[in-house]
Amino acid sequence: MHFEEEIKLLLSSRHLIIYIITDEEERLEYTISQITQRDCQYSIYSWDFIDGYYNNPNYVKQAIRNPLGALEFIDNLESKTPKIFFLKDFHVFINDISIIRKLKNLYRSLKKSNSHIVICASEIQIPILLRENITLLEFPLPNYQEIKAELKRLFSVLQMNSDLFLEDLVIAYKGFSIERIRRSIAKVILSDRSLDDIINIISEEKKQLIQQTDILEFYNSTNKLEDIGGLVNLKDWLTKRTDSFSKQAQNYGIPSPRGVLLVGIQGTGKSLSAKAISQHWGIPLLKLDVGKIFAGIVGQSEERMRSMIKLSEQSAPCILWIDEIDKAFTKLTSSNDSGTTNRILSSLLTWLSEKESQVFIVATANNVLSLPAELLRKGRFDEIFFLDLPNFQERSSIFQIHLMKVRPLTWRNYNIAYLSNLTDNFSGAEIKQAIIEAMHNAFYEKRDFTTEDISIVIHEFIPLSFTDQESIYTLQSWAKSGKIRFA
Numbered sequence: 001m002h003f004e005e006e007i008k009l010l011l012s013s014r015h016l017i018i019y020i021i022t023d024e025e026e027r028l029e030y031t032i033s034q035i036t037q038r039d040c041q042y043s044i045y046s047w048d049f050i051d052g053y054y055n056n057p058n059y060v061k062q063a064i065r066n067p068l069g070a071l072e073f074i075d076n077l078e079s080k081t082p083k084i085f086f087l088k089d090f091h092v093f094i095n096d097i098s099i100i101r102k103l104k105n106l107y108r109s110l111k112k113s114n115s116h117i118v119i120c121a122s123e124i125q126i127p128i129l130l131r132e133n134i135t136l137l138e139f140p141l142p143n144y145q146e147i148k149a150e151l152k153r154l155f156s157v158l159q160m161n162s163d164l165f166l167e168d169l170v171i172a173y174k175g176f177s178i179e180r181i182r183r184s185i186a187k188v189i190l191s192d193r194s195l196d197d198i199i200n201i202i203s204e205e206k207k208q209l210i211q212q213t214d215i216l217e218f219y220n221s222t223n224k225l226e227d228i229g230g231l232v233n234l235k236d237w238l239t240k241r242t243d244s245f246s247k248q249a250q251n252y253g254i255p256s257p258r259g260v261l262l263v264g265i266q267g268t269g270k271s272l273s274a275k276a277i278s279q280h281w282g283i284p285l286l287k288l289d290v291g292k293i294f295a296g297i298v299g300q301s302e303e304r305m306r307s308m309i310k311l312s313e314q315s316a317p318c319i320l321w322i323d324e325i326d327k328a329f330t331k332l333t334s335s336n337d338s339g340t341t342n343r344i345l346s347s348l349l350t351w352l353s354e355k356e357s358q359v360f361i362v363a364t365a366n367n368v369l370s371l372p373a374e375l376l377r378k379g380r381f382d383e384i385f386f387l388d389l390p391n392f393q394e395r396s397s398i399f400q401i402h403l404m405k406v407r408p409l410t411w412r413n414y415n416i417a418y419l420s421n422l423t424d425n426f427s428g429a430e431i432k433q434a435i436i437e438a439m440h441n442a443f444y445e446k447r448d449f450t451t452e453d454i455s456i457v458i459h460e461f462i463p464l465s466f467t468d469q470e471s472i473y474t475l476q477s478w479a480k481s482g483k484i485r486f487a
């Protein structure tokens with residue numbers, strides 16, 4: 001639903017305290033005042049900590065530096081007409097017990113005069129005692145039309161002709177607030193760089209935004225799809241979607257791919273695939289450390305999740321790599337974290353199924369059996385791929401890839417078929433490890449390494465898969481029954 005419609009619905013259905021999250025209070029205040037002006041029903045009273053009430057001539061400077069006073073003012077107003085009290089930064093004061101109590105007590109008088117409190121906050125800080133009384137809403141960042149209108153306005157003020165790159169700019173600025181767009185344009189104009197360079201400048205700004213946080217990390221990947229041995233279904237699927245984030249694909253009517261879940265035991269190439277997709281599609285890779293979402297203080301994790309989603313949408317089109325998602329979410333989520341894990345999971349699930357932005361999710365998991373069933377349900381990911389242990393053919397190509405890397409001229413001298421035969425039950429990572437181990441052994445003896453050196457290492461090696469047979473069997477049977485797909 002559009003934000004304006006949603007607000008109107010909340011006002012008419014008597015949601016008395018509405019908590020809106022935004023970093024754009026000016027735009028929000030403007031939007032709310034537009035709604036009230038159009039409806040002509042409400043008068044609006046705005047308050048902030050420094051100026052007190054400021055936009056109603058009869059009550060200027062009331063309750064300066066006095067948040068409790070701001071609420072008492074609401075209680076004492078005689079007039080019976082419906083009003084909206086727009087309180088800025090109130091999340092800073094809302095955890096105070098006198099504020100909590102006063103807000104609860106205000107309920108009756110708000111109801112009587114059909115008035116509402118709108119709290120404008122930059123983060124979620126709702127005390128548990130008020131959860132039932134407050135309706136939470138997010139003020140969306142400017143949409144395509146709004147960005148376009150703002151850019152047109154800016155360029156006409158600057159008397160510049162922007163027709164040539166307007167469309168590209170609108171897309172590049174998706175995820176920015178209006179204020180940030182204004183600052184960004186000003187920066188470009190004041191710098192020596194040409195307007196043609198603007199798209200690069202915007203992507204640098206996006207990178208800086210990400211770097212300011214510790215939840216997401218820009219990942220520079222050099223791995224290509226050709227570096228992956230086997231996994232032909234996965235590679236084929238990805239190759240077919242190479243240009244699916246382009247304007248041409250959008251014009252063609254193709255919805256942007258949403259994401260994949262890659263499952264399988266450790267070392268089968270899940271991380272390698274995430275990195276290679278980014279290279280192959282030519283879009284940036286952001287790595288999410290799920291553990292960092294779960295911060296110590298109650299409420300903070302939700303806030304971090306929200307800002308992670310926002311940041312990744314700002315960087316779209318991009319790949320969001322959620323590494324080891326199974327470590328954060330398990331079926332048996334304990335109840336001793338006051339439901340935080342479940343709330344985070346449900347906001348992730350909602351985002352996965354409703355997201356319209358061009359953020360392609362690559363989630364990886366070793367232990368899929370412990371993952372909550374909701375994550376595996378249709379509609380969350382485009383596909384769930386099972387990265388099985390490589391078969392003979394696949395092992396051969398993994399040997400070839402790694403030997404070619406270290407011995408680009410002489411790799412043909414190694415008996416790859418022989419080695420592939422010996423490595424039943426080895427993962428890709430273990431094959432690579434065997435080669436490296438053999439190199440160390442031979443290097444120590446001051447000679448080049450041979451097929452024999454690798455085979456000695458292989459014979460001494462106990463592959464991880466021997467300890468994880470149960471999950472491999474289950475995954476194989478799921479993939480055979482079509483529940484998930486062989487990669």
Ligand code: ADP
Nearest residue numbers: 227228229266267268269270271272398428429
């Ligand atoms: P996972 O994320 O599944 O635990 P990784 O992708 O981290 O496994 O694998 C570790 C390393 O092992 C990779 O960087 C790569 O060098 C090697 N490797 C694993 N699978 C393959 C494969 N299918 N083809 C080529 N190399 C592989």
